[in-house]
Amino acid sequence: MSGAAVPAGSRELRRHLGLFDAVVIGLGSMVGAGIFASLAPAASAAGSGLLLGLALAAVVAYCNATSSARLAARYPQSGGTYVYGREQLGDFWGYLAGWGFVVGKTASCAAMALTVGSYVWPSQAHAVAIAAVVALTAVNYVGVQKAAWLTRVVVALVLAVLAAVVTACLTSGATDAARLDVGADASFGGVLQAAGLLFFAFAGYARIATLGEEVRDPERTIPRAIPLALGIALVVYAAVAVSVLLVLGPHRVAHTTAPLADAVRAAGLPGLAPVVRVGAAIAALGSLLALILGVSRTTLAMARDRHLPHTLAAVHPRFQVPHRAELAIGAVVAVLSATADVRGAIGFSSFGVLAYYAVANASAWTLAPDEGRPPRTVPIVGTAGCLVLAFALPLASVLAGVAVIAAGAAAYGLRKAIAHHA
Template identity: 55%
Template sequence: MSERGSRELARRLGTGDAVTVGLSAMIGAGVFAAFPAAAHAAGSHLMLALAVAAGVAWCNALASAQLAQRYPSSGGTYLFGREVLGPWWGFLAGWGFVIGKTASCAAMAMTFAAYAVPTEGWLRRTTAALAVVVLTGLNLHGVTRTAHAARLLLLLTGAVLLGFLVLTWTREPMSPPDPLPTPASGAAGVLQGAGLLFFAFAGYARIATLAEEVRRPEVLTRAIVIALTTAIALYAAVGLALSTTLGGRLADSSTALADAATAVGAPWYGPVIRIGAATASLGALLALMAGVGRTTLAMARERDLPAWLASVDPRHQVPDRAQAGLGILVVGLVLLLDLRGAIGFSSVGVLVYYAITNLSALRQPASDRRVPRGVNLLGLAGCLILVVTLPREAVLAGVAVFAIGILGRLARPAWSRRT
């Protein structure tokens, strides 16, 4: 097999597979964990915050689909930024995605362990690390196996959420809840709530990063639209159920869905929700690791990361070294970081990534356009606004890590010669 052939990925995924990967990433820990934090910020305007997050996500998704049809190869906005805006823009997008989503992988692993192991301590961290090791091995055995596993995890999570919605729609709360309070910070609170909820919508990026593995480019647009529409509808239903069932108690709840089940007289459903939350976290982690590995592959091909990471396994046709290296790094983060810090840091990288996505789509020629430029402008502005609403510590950490990446790329000629 030629060097070129050994570095190409197999085009095996259809629309259903791509939708499954995207939904598994979106319908992950966010649906179980994002609403209390968003309610604390947005209060009675929680659903407005959800609408803002969904609107920005739609703009980003349309931009991603438009670009992926023109450039159907691995890398997502790393590739799009390079082709449309130039190498530095592509690097910033790729760096933001890899670093941010690596932190997201750690957050998903820790969320899984939190639901699977109720007691805190090293047993929980060890469980999270073990989950990363197992799913790394699964990703190394091929993208179709990844999609099949993601489908099973998604079906179980969907069944748990459907049961929760049936309970809350068919039963009245045992005691009328106090309404959510009006946010003290007004519009800023709504935007912060939107920024927190946006974290849960970002799974469609994983569909774009699989562009080199779908059977036809048009599969990407169809898969992104189906996955995002489904996720928005589900999030809206869950958000309404939590608001009407828990009311003001939602903002202070750490296990909101389980508490809502108890509020309607069904505490027996709490363990089922715990299983669903753990399963959803595993599905999100599986899809996240697949996407980060393929962006790492694309950056290594262009020498923006060490070239040895560009290896593709000749048997399973997956980026083997990138996936293995990612697994090792995520295990380290799981053993060192806390969940809140991982999520805050991840959000900065994700929103910068999508800002460059919209800017790239905005600069495409008319012949490649699928949506009006105004949609791209709206998405770009939305990403930048949501970034500044994030906690100051997360923004400062993100700026520092982007600075490290820039310095590393400036030093690339030196380490390239050594390589």
Template identity: 65%
Template structure:
């Protein structure tokens, strides 16, 4: 069987991780996090990073043993049973579909705040049409988006610190914070780390994966955490938690608050491009997982069709687009982020549970890593806003009911 060429070293794997994490989440997630925890969101950011590290480590070790497409959908089927594998895939599809809605709304909040829902729907339709014809985000385009995102964040930090509005009173001693609020902010900010497990999928492309991947994961997460902390602290200094919580485009508000308001269009463009790039990647990922589950008959088999000319899972992509448009119509950015976080945290709960079933000779990480990740995911999921928890639980139970009915018929 042909395999991919092993060309990527530690630095290459770190860049891939940065490209997956430094997306549009940072342009939206600070708003609901500030509403939940005030300036305590800085603590929440650190908690989210620790949980993300545990999850990514568990994913990396499992990927080395199960080098198959499908992620935790595959791991949980092998380690925990078919039901839990289905629940993992279901949670991923649900959570990432909500992420698509959040990214579409984030794009619209920056690009056309007066017509956010309409513009978000048009963005989903346009990117689905591109995907339908086989247009995908290339590695070169990913690097360009990362570079543009970093430049935009530099503009935000400079405008925040030098714009004349920065005040230490906005961050000390973490006004508006309590334990539940901080944990809720961590669950919401977990959304901004989405994509870190991309490193774990490189097992067939990196040199010495058992050494390279475990080194690249903490390096990439550490760099992203530093970037996010600098941006978050600067934004809080400039406008405070109330200023961040009052808008769905928090980083634009930071720039517009001071003497660098004329740079606001730069942030608008940077956020819009990052959001569209993230949305395109998310649609690709969700549709491919839907395809895999349809082929296994865990979802309706007709979703597993491949277009004879363009070679894409067009029915899965169209189904994902319809659901995303429905979510855009009923959710705001904050609701979409909360719902997405619940689904993804459920997914990684099963990742860590699968990792706990690994043997020492399979290269597993210390058990405390997976145990901490599992506990962290559960705690953060249950401390999310009530609407996200209730909605996520209902959808999870719906998935369980679908699985039970299907298997009883089988």
């Protein structure tokens, strides 16, 4: 389909993103959220088993990516698993997936905004976070094409900073291979919890699927872009995690709020630490940009079906974006950014997004062979992995996640009951 402008009265979005931009948007969603935010809590949970947790998270993410890619090719619409669950499993499961995604990713937005604030101006982190949310909501409001261009710049800068960190660590005399050994401090439960926390770092590839109405030739582009973005992110994460562990060891990684900056200092290059801080802020901005983009598209899809206020389904006649959904999400994230805690948001977000992908894998299982169904082991491993990792998260995150998902289910039931008796 061409990238021509959509008529002003249309309620559909414009298709003008190619393979490169789709991959970049997926990478922008992942690299900022993961490597700067997840390493320390994962090391705290698993110690020297952090790398096992990363591998396990990658396996689950691969299954989710494969299921999502097959479904996105069949349903190239905004909304991602909300649409897939609705079409393959029924209205309730689609709604529950969408609810888990919107709530979980809204928490991710706040975590990323606060990460920006903590690196740019630690004493005014909340104020900087709110300013970042306002600025990036404005960028998204004037069109996804501008957002994709900005994300391309952000990804290039962040990958350059991460390459500098890896090089500095691996070429220093501070490395010790013994620090990679999985010792007695790596319990099975700890590795599972680390995998659940590190999954937060992989969740961005779905942003490609939620942009299904804005990608050219989605049947070909989306299934290619998702595994490409995931594979690049995995290579980057593994290189950075190994490098940092070689220099700091798992105990020091677990007890720092800035493991990458501490690693380059320990490697004998303290002058590189400010560059890493800037890179972290840029990475978090890139992630926040793509997160707001993805949450607003799922909100648009749910509002179209009246699971959320229908006024949020409006598409701007000039910019061809769901402007009311973007403004609503931006306002909620700004409020959360004034009160939230970065680390607590990671676990809560992971629970909601793992629930979302459990529905995606179950939906992929129901595809017929001629509909692009993945090998049966993929949705089985994906569904089981999502559920195991979700309930292996810290107890506070599990309790909060269960409560919010249950509240969403109750709201769905109440709305159906009122509609039935109306």
